[in-house]
Amino acid sequence: MKDKFKATALAHPNLAFIKYWGKKDEQLNLPLNGSISVNLSNLLTTTTVEFSKLLPEDQIKINGQENKKENLKVVKHLDLIRKIAGVKWRARVVSENNFPKASGLASSASGFAALTLAATAALKLKLSERKLTILARLGSGSACRSIPAGFVEWKKGEESETSYAYSIFPAHHWQLSIMALILKSEEKKISSSDGHRLAQTSPFFKTRLKNIDHRLFLLKSYLKKRDFLNFGKMVEEEALEMHAIMLTSRPSLIYWEPKTIEVIKFIQKIRTDGLPIFLTIDAGAYPFLICEKKNEVAVLKWIKKIEGIKKIIINYPSEGAKLIDNHLF
Numbered sequence: 001m002k003d004k005f006k007a008t009a010l011a012h013p014n015l016a017f018i019k020y021w022g023k024k025d026e027q028l029n030l031p032l033n034g035s036i037s038v039n040l041s042n043l044l045t046t047t048t049v050e051f052s053k054l055l056p057e058d059q060i061k062i063n064g065q066e067n068k069k070e071n072l073k074v075v076k077h078l079d080l081i082r083k084i085a086g087v088k089w090r091a092r093v094v095s096e097n098n099f100p101k102a103s104g105l106a107s108s109a110s111g112f113a114a115l116t117l118a119a120t121a122a123l124k125l126k127l128s129e130r131k132l133t134i135l136a137r138l139g140s141g142s143a144c145r146s147i148p149a150g151f152v153e154w155k156k157g158e159e160s161e162t163s164y165a166y167s168i169f170p171a172h173h174w175q176l177s178i179m180a181l182i183l184k185s186e187e188k189k190i191s192s193s194d195g196h197r198l199a200q201t202s203p204f205f206k207t208r209l210k211n212i213d214h215r216l217f218l219l220k221s222y223l224k225k226r227d228f229l230n231f232g233k234m235v236e237e238e239a240l241e242m243h244a245i246m247l248t249s250r251p252s253l254i255y256w257e258p259k260t261i262e263v264i265k266f267i268q269k270i271r272t273d274g275l276p277i278f279l280t281i282d283a284g285a286y287p288f289l290i291c292e293k294k295n296e297v298a299v300l301k302w303i304k305k306i307e308g309i310k311k312i313i314i315n316y317p318s319e320g321a322k323l324i325d326n327h328l329f
């Protein structure tokens, strides 16, 4: 019998059109509402996992670094997968992102999606896509949405087995351009895991939950029809609503930087001038601009006028997590 088992997976972060904000169960990452997202083609996490009989303990390196707090989460996830497979071997994990970590670019989503796929494949577990999404969710909620391809819905479910993600449309369903505007590379100070805990302290959170199933239903119909104006309007409203919940939490949570607000106002202005473009923002300061691919060149011309943007990463809807042969070690 071999004394080493290795696999490598690649996963993209996903951008939520309808957000996951607030948990019903913190241990299981069960959300208080369903959410919808798309995978982002040019942002990428690659993770190699090797289980070995010879290792005394897990060795984890993310972007070349060993971060204690992060590694604890990874070990906990590996323990879960070891338990399912019935093995005790320790693992070496090397993971690389092609973008700044913990900056609102959802590295935990692609990170736990790639880790789940690589670790289960290394241990030869044959899991359905649904089971993989459930397992990835236990590492980080939004990670479940980075497993299936293209446009993805995460069903909130009642318990762990019914809270899973699936593809509603393949990546080629709609040629959208999704531009991540990198304003600065500082790490955000409050993790989204801590932020989720505050959601229910906002007096407006109940109203949000009351309306969200209808919003999910409408967004799916706009996606289906590729109705950009209604789709974009709803996506932007949804992001501003989530940030309104954050702002009115107790204590208040403000992820935005002055530049973020400048971009919001700029986008609203060029839209009034006739350019169909909308934005969304996750638990960070970076705005994501969304337009149809046919308008990408016109949009870029405008965006380049905004001062203080370090980088623009253009993404298209993309495939889900997959196994690859190029191991990182």
Ligand code: DP6
Pocket (backbone or CB within 6 Å): 015, 016, 018, 019, 020, 021, 029, 035, 106, 108, 109, 139, 140, 141, 142, 143, 192, 193, 194, 196, 282, 283
């Ligand atoms: C604002 O999935 O990072 O990006 O489950 O605690 O790991 P944990 O939280 P996480 O939350 C993501 C929050 C969000 C919205 C979204 O992606 O839906």
